[in-house]
Amino acid sequence: MDDIPCSPPRPLARATRLAQAGTRSDAATGAISTPIHQTASFRHPALGRSSGFDYSRTSNPTRLVLEQALAELDGGCRAFAFASGLAAIDAVVRLFAPGERIVVTEDLYGGTYRLFQHVYRPLGIEAVYVDTSDAAAVRAACADPRVRGLLVESPTNPVMRVADLRALAAIARERGLLFAVDNTFLTAWCQRPIEQGADLVLYSATKFLAGHNDVVAGAVVAATPALAERLAFLQNAAGAILGPQDSWLVLRGLKTLALRLERHQANAGRVADWLSRHPRVRRVHYPGLEGHPGRDILLRDGSGFGGMVAFEVDDAARVPPILAGVRVFIFAESLGGVESLITHPLAQTHADLPREVCERVGINNRLLRLSVGIEDADDLIRDLEALL
Ligand SMILES: Cc1ncc(COP(=O)(O)O)c(C=O)c1O
Structure with missing residues (x-):
């Protein structure tokens, strides 16, 4: 031996x-x-x-x-x-x-x-x-x-x-x-x-x-x-x-990055999928969605799609009531925390970018960004459902 x-x-x-x-x-x-x-x-x-x-x-x-x-x-x-x-x-x-x-x-x-x-x-x-x-x-x-x-x-x-x-x-x-x-x-x-x-x-x-x-x-x-x-x-x-x-x-x-990221992206995938089927949502940006440009690159080289989702509603007039009415998402300007946040990139995170770049890439007044947290995904979806 x-x-x-x-x-x-x-x-x-x-x-x-x-x-x-x-x-x-x-x-x-x-x-x-x-x-x-x-x-x-x-x-x-x-x-x-x-x-x-x-x-x-x-x-x-x-x-x-x-x-x-x-x-x-x-x-x-x-x-x-x-x-x-x-x-x-x-x-x-x-x-x-x-x-x-x-x-x-x-x-x-x-x-x-x-x-x-x-x-x-x-x-x-x-x-x-x-x-x-x-x-x-x-x-x-x-x-x-x-x-x-x-x-x-x-x-x-x-x-x-x-x-x-x-x-x-x-x-x-x-x-x-x-x-x-x-x-x-x-x-x-x-x-x-x-x-x-x-x-x-x-x-x-x-x-x-x-x-x-x-x-x-x-x-x-x-x-x-x-x-x-x-x-x-x-x-x-x-x-x-x-x-x-x-x-x-x-x-x-x-220490909890692995756990958190797995939950962030499971929730983000569900929220993105739900949004992509909503009649009042024009576009959803989430790399894990079928058909998202570059999804194949992340499938080849990466090991996940993350917890960030952006979506465009059909009418800019819907944006203020959504931001004012959310009860689970929090209207705040950051991302990546355990709590789900919602932001208006054109007015907030990307206010310094030239308007023509924003328009060209799709950062417009109908676009909202979600940092999807680790809460129960059904609560997150219900929160958006009530306002859409
Ligand atoms: C992609 C990215 N890089 C850099 C920064 C800047 O980081 P900090 O706010 O910690 O200075 C941010 C902030 O939101 C970000 O989203």
Whole structure:
């Protein structure tokens, strides 16, 4: 029996690793819940020596546990937690220099658009807006030698246009571009952009990663040590770090990501299906619906369709009574929490986007966006039924 070779231990499944994120991080006491290291500074053992932590802007043990869990979840080499999703995007754009251009999804989150137009453009870094669900259009835009990066949201907010990340990664590789994916909507539970060839994955961790509408946070996952080194420098130099309490909240949320996402998308699928058969609904945007453009890409490369649904009613006059009358959905401007929210993208999240882009992609005054939570799906459907 002795000479039977031992088989190597089976790698743990992602749901197991998520549930146990950080549980073995406190060697001193064995605490299961990662301690919140609410400290700005750390005592030096001696001159020229460090415990590994010196000052919490540079690194903090609670934040580090979260960052390690995020890196592992996305299959990256290192992750960085920021004070918000926009702070994470800001760190990534600081990798570029004045005179350089970045090809960006045209129907991206309005706050990211505002950042590009009103902060980076005056500093000489320009966004080139493209329909990134059209790989040929991306290829054409990347032919400009000033283009040095590609920043893609997929599926887009709120009309769920799906990009072929593999095809875009090939274009980025050919042209030597930095390829970043904002994966806020699907999270690594449903889509792992590094496996498709992305260099960086971005998150508003405020949303599904934290998942409880109780914290504002952001994250960047780097695929290579060189990018990680540069981002570590920028995170420390610019300082938009996530604090220890908020790091703990995101870490706690992360433990139930698998459960939550499965329920979010089961509910979203049912709500989308019901809406698609309602006579007063003109259009439903949900990547899991049969016939949704890009559904096949997510079936091929991803492992889910997420919890976001947008729908267009037949008459804009229905919108105010729906927003005022919802009793289970909450009229509020965020997404990804356990509670279902409803928003009017044209007036809210996408108010900063040019009207002609909104009209072209279908963000009009009849469009409503749902962040479908983990409640009972029948309650959610009944809530909409009463108002439609
Ligand atoms: C896709 C996407 N990226 C980035 C952000 C910005 O994140 P935060 O609000 O955490 O700064 C948002 C916010 O809604 C978003 O929806």
